[in-house]
Amino acid sequence: MPDEVLSQFTQTVREEKKAAPVKKFRYGIIGTGWIAEAHAQVLKNMEDVEVVAMADLIPGKAERFADTWGFDKSKINFYPSHKEMIDNEQLDGVSVCTYNRTHAECTIYALEHGVNVLLEKPFTVTTEEAVACCRAEKKSGKLLSIGFQPRMDRNMQEIKRIVESGELGQVYYIRIGGGRRRGIPNSTFIEQKTAGIGALGDIGCYALDMVLNAIGYPKPLTVTGYKSAFFGANPKYNNPADAARFNVDDFAAGFVRLEGGIVVDFITAWASHIDTPGDTIILGTEGALRIPSTECWNGSVGGPMTLYKDIAGFSTQVTVPLRGDVPGGLFFQKVRSFVDACREGRPAPVPSSQILYNQAIIDGIVKSAEAGKEIEIEIPEI
Numbered sequence: 427m428p429d430e431v432l433s434q435f436t437q438t439v440r441e442e443k444k445a446a447p448v449k450k451f452r453y454g455i456i457g458t459g460w461i462a463e464a465h466a467q468v469l470k471n472m473e474d475v476e477v478v479a480m481a482d483l484i485p486g487k488a489e490r491f492a493d494t495w496g497f498d499k500s501k502i503n504f505y506p507s508h509k510e511m512i513d514n515e516q517l518d519g520v521s522v523c524t525y526n527r528t529h530a531e532c533t534i535y536a537l538e539h540g541v542n543v544l545l546e547k548p549f550t551v552t553t554e555e556a557v558a559c560c561r562a563e564k565k566s567g568k569l570l571s572i573g574f575q576p577r578m579d580r581n582m583q584e585i586k587r588i589v590e591s592g593e594l595g596q597v598y599y600i601r602i603g604g605g606r607r608r609g610i611p612n613s614t615f616i617e618q619k620t621a622g623i624g625a626l627g628d629i630g631c632y633a634l635d636m637v638l639n640a641i642g643y644p645k646p647l648t649v650t651g652y653k654s655a656f657f658g659a660n661p662k663y664n665n666p667a668d669a670a671r672f673n674v675d676d677f678a679a680g681f682v683r684l685e686g687g688i689v690v691d692f693i694t695a696w697a698s699h700i701d702t703p704g705d706t707i708i709l710g711t712e713g714a715l716r717i718p719s720t721e722c723w724n725g726s727v728g729g730p731m732t733l734y735k736d737i738a739g740f741s742t743q744v745t746v747p748l749r750g751d752v753p754g755g756l757f758f759q760k761v762r763s764f765v766d767a768c769r770e771g772r773p774a775p776v777p778s779s780q781i782l783y784n785q786a787i788i789d790g791i792v793k794s795a796e797a798g799k800e801i802e803i804e805i806p807e808i
């Protein structure tokens with residue numbers, strides 16, 4: 427066949443194969459503080475996404491943020507709050523990167539105006555707020571995903587896989603052992619008016635998600651909770667300026683009964699006098715799993731896990747090797763999976779229906795600690 431005929435044919439095939447240009451996913455960032463950077467950095471590298479709007483309550487902060495992280499400011503509209511942004515933009519999705527206290531209002535406003543939401547952890551401050559977000563999501567038909575990037579970690583996925591494999595038999599007891607010796611954050615994390623909850627919401631939510639996700643998020647029924655703040659407000663352990671304004675928990679514990687007869691023994695700390703309260707352990711009728719804690723307790727696995735089983739009458743143990751990084755890193759995967767789910771009409775990567783239970787446990791610990799007794803966890807229908 428003559429070359430020109432062949433090349434014409436190749437050309438036709440190429441043209442037929444050329445994908446229709448993908449409409450860019452119009453994205454907004456609400457709250458341009460510390461964690462927004464992680465969202466911005468990965469969004470910048472997504473060819474099918476354009477960041478078109480940024481909002482922050484502090485005048486000029488969003489503009490400075492755009493400058494710092496190398497955005498072309500002429501292509502971005504800046505707003506003094508989430509409301510003006512949502513009212514004036516046609517957005518496909520937003521990252522809500524505000525402090526905990528404004529998570530619910532930003533999320534609900536976006537959903538009510540037809541915008542998909544990727545919300546930073548913890549879900550909210552109270553169960554009532556989380557319920558309101560879930561209802562807004564249901565009514566809107568849009569998608570709400572909660573920003574637990576450890577879910578993208580292969581080691582975390584391994585925990586779930588091991589539990590689901592049935593090798594542990596029936597899981598009946600979980601002890602969550604994460605917590606820091608010294609690691610009190612500052613900024614907006616340490617005040618009621620911005621954070622609402624301290625270590626409990628900041629790192630406690632990750633610890634709960636690690637194990638609850640593995641066992642399929644059974645409904646929490648009752649909780650006995652405790653919380654304290656012996657370090658954050660003490661200038662001996664925190665710098666005096668931060669100690670003076672510190673008014674959230676820096677330590678919390680809880681004993682939680684879940685549907686299906688499973689109990690979770692929980693502990694978390696920004697500060698204490700012990701290097702670590704220990705590893706996380708999952709006990710089952712046929713085996714057990716030990717998950718080493720990390721020093722900073724940010725929801726990751728601190729080292730190779732150990733799987734315990736009796737085989738042929740011998741008590742044996744197997745080391746589960748640590749698995750490597752995911753392409754682009756955990757934050758990339760967290761934002762990418764959100765965008766893909768919105769585009770493809772798939773369920774949220776980290777569904778609000780699960781994290782509602784996580785939030786109900788956190789809120790239950792607060793309420794039980796304040797009441798000084800065990801309480802029932804009540805979660806209304808969505």
Ligand SMILES: NC(=O)c1ccc[n+]([C@@H]2O[C@H](COP(=O)([O-])OP(=O)(O)OC[C@H]3O[C@@H](n4cnc5c(N)ncnc54)[C@H](O)[C@@H]3O)[C@@H](O)[C@H]2O)c1
Pocket residue numbers: 456457458459460461462481482483484487506507508509523524525526528532546547548573575613614628
């Ligand atoms: N996933 C993670 O690894 C991770 C890490 C750190 C923080 N976080 C979470 O991210 C959230 C923010 O933390 P941060 O350290 O970035 O806080 P930050 O205080 O640095 O930033 C929050 C920003 O939100 C702005 N804001 C508040 N309400 C607003 C509203 N209604 N409209 C527009 N802007 C508003 C504030 O002015 C502030 O600039 C917290 O909930 C925190 O728990 C997640």
